[in-house]
Amino acid sequence: MRAESLKGHLDGVLLACLEQGPQHGYAVIEALRQASDGQLDLPTGTVYPALHRLESAGLIRGRWSVIAGRRRRSYQLTAKGRRALNDERTNWQQFSAVINAALGSRPWADPA
């Protein structure tokens, strides 16, 4: 799956990766990879700006810690982020139901 396919959905997917609890950037990327069954073809360095964007929007909160002498930034969902994730899920389920119904139907019978 290419990055373009994710356009418009990356934020929701990242929020979902953080739903179970705080994660640092690489753990989010790993969760993203597992969630997409390794199909996601995205330069992993570009996930970090997306996390920063979500943080600026108040959907996640970042916190620094020091692990093995290295600075590490972890993120967790805020209440606003949890609401945004629920909205994203609802919208996606409605959208996918419509597309499934349209694409899953059999071809119309030829009246001739």
Place this chain on the structure above:
Amino acid sequence: MGRPGLIEDHLAELARRLPGPVVDELADGLNETYLAHRRRGLDLDRAARAAVDEFGDPATVAAAFIRSSPSRTTSRVLLLSGPVVGGTWAVAFVAGQAWRWPVAVGTRVGFGAAVLIAAVLLGVAAFGRQYRRASHSAAAACLVVLAVDASMLGYITAIGLLDSWPVRAAAALGTARSAFTLSRLPTVLAGR
């Protein structure tokens, strides 16, 4: 454990383009990626190459940071709203015969220069490809825009022009822009 030269080079290139705290975070991620490849059995060089390839080249990563930065979105909003606010002031000036207002020529020129500087800074912040330059320009532009709006609002209040509806409309837009700029300023300053 020391990092291979390839990863150090990659981080040095990122450090030339992005602020220190961002690079610290990327260094942790790149290091974890490298260690994950080592755990999968790759030797030092191949693990470093795989980590760097997977991470994306510095220009791509830096460009993604620029696109996502609050400086970029704030400056674009201010750049787009500029003609609207400016146009409303222009109507107010004509309606209020601003050429008769008791303002020294030097003040008028200084004000015009400030507006021009704000526009240039916003242009750099909105479309620039260098993170630091764009962030600094956005911060400076926010401060100039605030100064311009505050000067205008202060002046028309001081000389009692708020009874004219075009001036009130322009003042309302200027106030709204100031409120937006002030609300974004801490994030923009933090991103420098």
